[in-house]
Amino acid sequence: MSGPSTLNVQLSTRPQFPWRIVDVIVAGIFIYAGAIKVLDPVQFANDIDNYKILPWPVSVALAFYLPWLEILCGLGLIFRFLYRGALSILTALILVFTLATVAAKVRGLDITCGCFGHASQHWSFPAHLLTNLAILAALLALCICERAETRLNRPA
Amino acid sequence: MKFSLARQALILAALALVPGMGEAVYFRHKISWQSPIPPSELATVAQARAWGENVIWADARPDEDFARDHVPGALSLNEDRWNELLPQFLAAWSPGKKIVVYCSSLSCNASREVARRLRKEAQIPDVFVLEGGWEAWLKSK
Numbered sequence: 001m002s003g004p005s006t007l008n009v010q011l012s013t014r015p016q017f018p019w020r021i022v023d024v025i026v027a028g029i030f031i032y033a034g035a036i037k038v039l040d041p042v043q044f045a046n047d048i049d050n051y052k053i054l055p056w057p058v059s060v061a062l063a064f065y066l067p068w069l070e071i072l073c074g075l076g077l078i079f080r081f082l083y084r085g086a087l088s089i090l091t092a093l094i095l096v097f098t099l100a101t102v103a104a105k106v107r108g109l110d111i112t113c114g115c116f117g118h119a120s121q122h123w124s125f126p127a128h129l130l131t132n133l134a135i136l137a138a139l140l141a142l143c144i145c146e147r148a149e150t151r152l153n154r155p156a
Numbered sequence: 157m158k159f160s161l162a163r164q165a166l167i168l169a170a171l172a173l174v175p176g177m178g179e180a181v182y183f184r185h186k187i188s189w190q191s192p193i194p195p196s197e198l199a200t201v202a203q204a205r206a207w208g209e210n211v212i213w214a215d216a217r218p219d220e221d222f223a224r225d226h227v228p229g230a231l232s233l234n235e236d237r238w239n240e241l242l243p244q245f246l247a248a249w250s251p252g253k254k255i256v257v258y259c260s261s262l263s264c265n266a267s268r269e270v271a272r273r274l275r276k277e278a279q280i281p282d283v284f285v286l287e288g289g290w291e292a293w294l295k296s297k
Contacts, residue, residue: 089168
């Protein structure tokens with residue numbers, strides 16, 4: 001007999017493998033980016049300050065705070081701990097980073113993004129933008145997938 | 157965990173505060189909350205002039221600006237050609253000499269970056285950023 005509850009169980013236990021890979025890749029990117037910045041907060045504070053958007057004390061505070069937020073949210077994606085919160089924070093972060101990058105370009109600022117420490121020092125603007133957009137697309141896909149899963153698992 | 161999305165995000169945001177604050181305490185002597193450049197690493201034009209022969213000037217502006225005009229005796233040391241210019245600069249520097257780095261104005265970052273890299277990569281302790289940069293030099297002439 002196959003009622004709605006059986007269908008829900010079947011759908012909720014569908015293979016998660018491809019999405020788990022996306023989870024781990026996106027999480028890995030943020031954990032790596034966070035770890036590099038944790039090791040050199042002075043450089044990251046300078047990178048934030050180069051955008052000329054925030055006052056220096058705020059740049060310093062963010063330089064200490066944001067890398068840990070990235071790492072925690074990355075771990076949240078891997079271990080599915082506070083998963084939806086982690087996804088939404090990372091999506092918001094990448095949106096803000098992308099907007100700040102575009103704004104810097106529009107204002108003619110020639111700066112390093114600071115996203116991956118010295119590894120990203122010589123990234124061109126298009127490379128930087130494309131990377132951010134790819135991460136954003138992956139995060140949005142994960143959000144959609146998670147919402148669909150929640151809806152399917154909700155008791156009728 | 158069956159928390160609402162907003163609550164999950166808030167919990168994560170709060171959790172990140174803990175190591176963030178710990179790191180802020182750990183790095184408290186390495187970064188100033190008041191200014192990107194600690195006062196001890198800034199030099200005014202008058203100060204730098206008073207050092208006389210004991211100072212070497214580093215021009216962190218782009219090549220074109222350096223070619224147009226620069227502080228007498230200054231050497232070009234910008235990030236665009238860092239690997240090429242650094243050895244030439246170090247050849248002209250001798251231990252005990254102070255380095256004063258400048259870029260175009262108060263708001264530019266190039267001098268700060270070059271000074272930071274000189275300290276970090278070349279392990280030179282006496283590196284100062286010229287307050288007000290090239291503009292301040294021109295005004296003082």
